[in-house]
Amino acid sequence: MSPVTNARVLFNEIPQGYPDPNKTVVYDDSQTIDLDTVALDGGVLVKVLVLSIDPYMRGKMRHPDVKSYSPPFIVGEPISNFAVGLVIRSENPNFKVGDHVSTFAPFQEYVVYKDAAYLRVLENKENLPWSAYVGVAGMPGRTAYHAWKEYSSAKKGEIVFVTAGAGPVGSAVIQIAKAEGLKVIASAGSEEKVAFLKSIGADVAFNYKTANTSEILSEAGPIDIYWDNVGGETLEAALANANHGARFIECGMISAYNSTPYFIKNLINIVGRELKIFGFIVSTLASKYDEAFYKEFPQRIANGEIKYLEDAKQGLKETGQAIYEVQKGLNKGKSVIVVASE
Template sequence: MAPVRNAKLLFKEVPKGYPEPGKTTVYDTSDTIDLDTVALNGSILIKVLYLSADPYMRGKMRDPNTKSYSPPFTLGAPIDGFGIGKVVRSEKEGLKEGDIVSYHAMQWVEYMIPEDTSYIEKLDPLPGLSLSTYIGAIGMPGKTAYMAWKEYAKAKKGETAFVSTAAGAVGAIVVQLAKLDGMKVIASVGSDEKVQFAKEIGADVVFNYKTTDTEEVLAKEGPIDVYWDNVGGSTLDAALGNSAVLARFIECGMISGYNSGGQPVSMKNLMKIVSNQIDMHGFIVSRLFSKYNKEFNEVIPKLIKEGKIKHNEDLTKGLEFGGEALLDVQVGNNTGKKVVVVAEN
């Protein structure tokens, strides 16, 4: 067969504020690949199907000299992240043509050959669930929500949880886990459309933080026993100011600071960490995998299939719009899990 196009989304420039499609990332169609003859060297050839666009990726769009928990994207090379694909050819034992695989370092390309196949995971999707579900509710965001909630929330029936970005891929699962644990849930979101969604998934008190004062809502509906933080900044400060004694703060992310160029934030209520004896936990979900992966796979796909945990996906069709998808999750234009559909099968 003749070579086919192998389009790519390349990381081209470190952004100062929000990532800019066409500047931070550039869609490049100059490369081709011969699917029949390309050398595999013991690896597999993957046709990329679904890619995950996540807030944390902003941290990888940085100067390579700035250290952080995950390596920076390489300038001139494709973006990479969690994704799902289909095996086209295989020289690896246990994987064959047609198998569906997930990979945490899937490149934002049409076809790829991973150098190291040890982290390639073969999926056995439940019938009736879209493959894209394995990017979101059953993928990294679902695992993030479930594993950290189990590890850190110490949820008690009748207590109050506050979840920020509650209509997001992680937040929406957290809201539902808190409800399953019998908690009252206060949810903050960034649009009226998301208010509707957060109510549908069971949050008791929902507000649009752009039009309603977070501090006022928490003062009325708190104090907060568990805070799930995806936001940081003034929302974290308001949560501290309205925390209950012995509150648990789960620090999943601080998106309010990701695009602000390192601007300091002004905090009034840090002393509450001491006076309310707060436990605060930053975490990276991979650290919790070995403890919770089996339990997660037993519990969550079933709850999702039965509709007991609802989820929402926001699909971007076409790798050429990948840059827009990366921006959307920074600005908050997505409702639910942002998935880039490179190909459906």
């Protein structure tokens, strides 16, 4: 077979403020790959099926001299993220043609993994859509599950406030908390999302763009657990309405990713209310909780106990737009790029 196009999405320029759908990343179809003859050197050739778009990717769009927990994207090179792929050739006995794998992949159609350490064969006995493995059954679901186990110290009857509740992490947290008997207050940025929050069990759900977060927490709180995906003014409202001894799980602060941070004026509450605040990265908790997660969570998704929304775009060309929408909160559920069918 002659070479085929191996389209890619390249990091084009470091954004100031929000990413630009047309400039931050660019689609490139200049490369080809010969799927039959490309050297594997003992590795595997994977056809990428689904790529994930996540909020944290904004942090990788930085000058490479700035250190952070996750390596920077390099201008001129493909961006990368969590993915599901199909093994189409293999020289590694742990992977066979036809296996579906979850992996971390460059944004391109075909990837040769000479080192298969990133790859995990997905058995998918539950028959979930493959895209779920970059969402509620993948990194975002693990984020919710692992940190809740590690940091929530949740007790039945306590009150948790979950931000970005319609996203893949937030919606998983809401449903985990409800299953454990907590009262859930959840926020999102549209009426449509608020309806979804209610449908998955949130006791109090509101649109933070039209309601006053602090007033709602004041009425429905005080809160024992705060799941923070947004930071800024919402974190200030959570500090103002935290119960004594509340736990703050700091998953992200998207309000500060694309603009100047908000001036939080009540950090002193950390002392007087004896708050415990936990920043975390899911990979740190993986060895402790991954096994339990994969044993338990896909089954709960399959039987309908854990619901989720997905916002799928077709084709690598949509990547720039999807990245922009996730940073703006315009996506309606977990954002994924469907690169190919099988």
